[in-house]
Amino acid sequence: MARIDLVDLAHSYGGGTYALKPMTMTWRQGGAYALLGPSGCGKTTLLNIISGIVTPSQGKVLFDGNDITHASTRERNIAQVFQFPVIYDTMTVGENLAFPLKNRGLPRDKIAARVGEIAKLLDLTPYLDRKAVRLSADAKQKISLGRGLVRPDVAAVLFDEPLTVIDPHLKWELRSKLKALHQALDLTMIYVTHDQTEALTFADTVVVMHDGAVVQSGTPEDLFARPAHTFVGYFIGSPGMNIVPAGVKGREAVVSGHVIGLNRSYDNLPAGGKIEIGVRPEFVHVADPAPGLLSAQIERIDDLGRVRFARVRIGDVKFAATVPNGVAVPEKTVGLVFDPAHIHVYSDSLLVEGRA
Amino acid sequence: MSITLDKVSRDVAGASWIRDVSLTLERGTLSVLLGPTLSGKTSIMRLLAGLDKPTSGRVLVDGKDVTGFDVRKRSVAMVYQQFINYPTLSVYENIASPLRVQGVARGEIESRVRDAARLLKLEPYLDRTPLQLSGGQQQRTAIARALVKRADLVLLDEPLANLDYKLREELRTELPRIFEESGAIFVYATTEPSEALLLGGRTICMSEGRALQVGETPLVYRRPETIEVAEVFSDPPLNTVGIEKKNGSIFYSGGERASVTGLYEGLSDGAYRVGFRAHQLEVANASPGRHAFVTKVSVTEITGSESFVHLTREGYNWVAVLPGIHEFLPGQELDAVLDPNDLFIFDQSGRLVAAPAAR
Numbered sequence: 001m002a003r004i005d006l007v008d009l010a011h012s013y014g015g016g017t018y019a020l021k022p023m024t025m026t027w028r029q030g031g032a033y034a035l036l037g038p039s040g041c042g043k044t045t046l047l048n049i050i051s052g053i054v055t056p057s058q059g060k061v062l063f064d065g066n067d068i069t070h071a072s073t074r075e076r077n078i079a080q081v082f083q084f085p086v087i088y089d090t091m092t093v094g095e096n097l098a099f100p101l102k103n104r105g106l107p108r109d110k111i112a113a114r115v116g117e118i119a120k121l122l123d124l125t126p127y128l129d130r131k132a133v134r135l136s137a138d139a140k141q142k143i144s145l146g147r148g149l150v151r152p153d154v155a156a157v158l159f160d161e162p163l164t165v166i167d168p169h170l171k172w173e174l175r176s177k178l179k180a181l182h183q184a185l186d187l188t189m190i191y192v193t194h195d196q197t198e199a200l201t202f203a204d205t206v207v208v209m210h211d212g213a214v215v216q217s218g219t220p221e222d223l224f225a226r227p228a229h230t231f232v233g234y235f236i237g238s239p240g241m242n243i244v245p246a247g248v249k250g251r252e253a254v255v256s257g258h259v260i261g262l263n264r265s266y267d268n269l270p271a272g273g274k275i276e277i278g279v280r281p282e283f284v285h286v287a288d289p290a291p292g293l294l295s296a297q298i299e300r301i302d303d304l305g306r307v308r309f310a311r312v313r314i315g316d317v318k319f320a321a322t323v324p325n326g327v328a329v330p331e332k333t334v335g336l337v338f339d340p341a342h343i344h345v346y347s348d349s350l351l352v353e354g355r356a
Numbered sequence: 357m358s359i360t361l362d363k364v365s366r367d368v369a370g371a372s373w374i375r376d377v378s379l380t381l382e383r384g385t386l387s388v389l390l391g392p393t394l395s396g397k398t399s400i401m402r403l404l405a406g407l408d409k410p411t412s413g414r415v416l417v418d419g420k421d422v423t424g425f426d427v428r429k430r431s432v433a434m435v436y437q438q439f440i441n442y443p444t445l446s447v448y449e450n451i452a453s454p455l456r457v458q459g460v461a462r463g464e465i466e467s468r469v470r471d472a473a474r475l476l477k478l479e480p481y482l483d484r485t486p487l488q489l490s491g492g493q494q495q496r497t498a499i500a501r502a503l504v505k506r507a508d509l510v511l512l513d514e515p516l517a518n519l520d521y522k523l524r525e526e527l528r529t530e531l532p533r534i535f536e537e538s539g540a541i542f543v544y545a546t547t548e549p550s551e552a553l554l555l556g557g558r559t560i561c562m563s564e565g566r567a568l569q570v571g572e573t574p575l576v577y578r579r580p581e582t583i584e585v586a587e588v589f590s591d592p593p594l595n596t597v598g599i600e601k602k603n604g605s606i607f608y609s610g611g612e613r614a615s616v617t618g619l620y621e622g623l624s625d626g627a628y629r630v631g632f633r634a635h636q637l638e639v640a641n642a643s644p645g646r647h648a649f650v651t652k653v654s655v656t657e658i659t660g661s662e663s664f665v666h667l668t669r670e671g672y673n674w675v676a677v678l679p680g681i682h683e684f685l686p687g688q689e690l691d692a693v694l695d696p697n698d699l700f701i702f703d704q705s706g707r708l709v710a711a712p713a714a715r
Contacts, residue, residue: 038523168549168591176654176666183655196659200658221660221681237660240525303574305550306633306677
């Protein structure tokens with residue numbers, strides 16, 4: 001288990017543009033991290049640099065302060081779990097789990113104890129003597145997870161989209177298993193995914209990447225309640241944050257000619273910046289039209305079973321808003337009720353702190 | 357136009373893949389095939405398309421039996437999970453290709469391709485090749501090609517499964533509008549309950565080759581006829597508990613005894629299975645008229661907007677979802693509370709006997 005430092009790290013595959021823009025950051029020993037972003041954001045490049053598959057074109061990677069930038073994957077002492085199961089079909093489940101330990105020459109009794117522990121945590125105990133070949137894809141992926149976690153001495157365990165091929169119902173089970181495993185095993189884990197639910201539910205710290213750069217690193221609550229960048233607002237949450245152009249002055253924002261009150265004061269916004277306000281659909285709800293409420297036209301209602309979202313339009317601006325439980329939705333025009341504590345102001349995509 | 361499957365079954369190498377499925381699909385409608393992997397979704401699509409023949413039963417188009425007919429005589433377009441495009445052709449030519457095969461006139465091709473590209477927001481990319489596009493744009497190209505044919509039947513087999521989460525969300529919200537504008541019979545297969553709810557239309561709930569329930573999507577969600585349907589149509593998974601009604605009380609298996617209120621009032625004495633979704637289980641202090649259980653937290657998952665709390669109780673694993681952020685420690689004891697007006701009651705054979713009134 002190790003602390004990982006990335007120092008002035010960047011990578012270009014050639015051609016002058018950065019796949020990964022210069023960054024410096026620390027991954028805490030024993031932390032559960034997710035690297036979250038859309039395809040092409042640089043998250044796999046970053047993972048490959050940490051695992052040693054890719055050598056960065058600039059900067060250093062330190063494990064517990066030791067420079068391992070040019071060390072091989074094996075020398076780095078890390079475990080990896082991939083999108084598709086990597087196991088030996090001809091071996092039993094138990095032999096598969098024991099393999100990484102045998103490879104390192106661990107004594108037999110230690111191997112048996114550790115395999116027993118991991119199998120128990122993953123509910124694989126009844127299958128230890130079964131050959132892996134006839135198991136379902138889901139069960140095989142579970143064994144892959146077990147193989148990734150079986151060595152207690154690894155610097156870190158890296159997961160690359162490990163649940164992509166799993167059915168929704170089993171995802172629930174495996175996700176909560178992984179979280180429990182992290183709590184039980186005290187390993188540094190880095191989990192790469194484009195799925196916000198997987199990232200937010202697994203990790204203590206979610207690192208959001210966009211266009212080759214880290215745009216925010218924080219707890220799920222930080223990312224939800226205070227997105228530092230409009231991309232985080234958009235990418236986290238379903239539907240994402242409403243981000244709309246606005247004129248902001250003091251404690252007021254003007255959207256399509258309508259005034260919305262703000263909780264904080266914004267007197268010193270940078271001149272010439274693109275000013276937007278951001279508010280999550282959870283913090284705007286629809287109500288009967290009334291004087292003083294911003295009025296909007298209903299385009300559609302998305303009924304997700306336990307919540308409903310209204311898709312509305314204010315002039316040219318589109319908005320998503322919560323329909324509270326038990327509220328009947330008027331056919332055409334609604335009033336929007338904002339929670340001013342959750343309206344944020346952005347200048348050129350970056351969060352601006354207002355004055356109380 | 358309409359397509360009917362009439363008591364259709366299909367066996368492959370002695371295994372039954374489709375069991376006695378009957379359903380009718382009308383023009384201008386969207387039907388969602390919802391079910392886990394291997395539940396028979398793709399098999400149903402292949403039967404509808406005429407790619408496979410049923411072992412027994414009939415396939416009717418506008419009431420006419422076409423069971424043995426060649427697929428080329430049917431007007432079908434299909435979109436698969438893996439995007440399939442011609443890598444060397446431009447996006448424009450990819451979309452136009454079925455029309456060129458049909459020998460459609462040049463001006464007509466131009467206008468149909470432009471229409472489809474506008475609908476799928478592909479206009480800026482028409483001169484590129486598919487490999488210069490993102491995954492979402494490539495899949496939109498495949499969908500545009502399916503639409504441009506103006507086929508009577510459009511089959512989409514988990515078309516968004518390989519896409520990034522956000523792209524999926526965007527395409528999902530665009531699809532109902534695209535369906536409405538086209539007027540064909542659309543069939544959309546998915547494993548995800550939330551996708552079915554967003555798409556609306558009708559849902560055909562599938563399990564082990566059978567169509568368990570067919571109906572308006574929100575209705576199937578809110579009135580699952582069997583516990584199996586409720587299980588297929590719940591994410592997080594359906595929570596369940598056994599009960600017995602006797603001596604004027606409700607006895608939950610595991611020990612709790614509660615008063616007969618809410619939906620329990622209408623039951624005759626006997627044993628039942630109760631199902632409730634994650635949002636129907638409250639983690640709070642028991643209020644009057646509600647039924648409380650002592651549970652233990654196994655893990656809490658926080659998404660920022662919601663917290664999913666995994667609970668164990670006397671041999672049952674439950675999930676509760678709470679709005680906002682709530683961190684509970686593993687092993688912590690928690691009261692979980694059920695509202696006897698807001699749950700599903702099934703008899704011992706799994707048939708629905710009571711459900712909350714639809715709102």
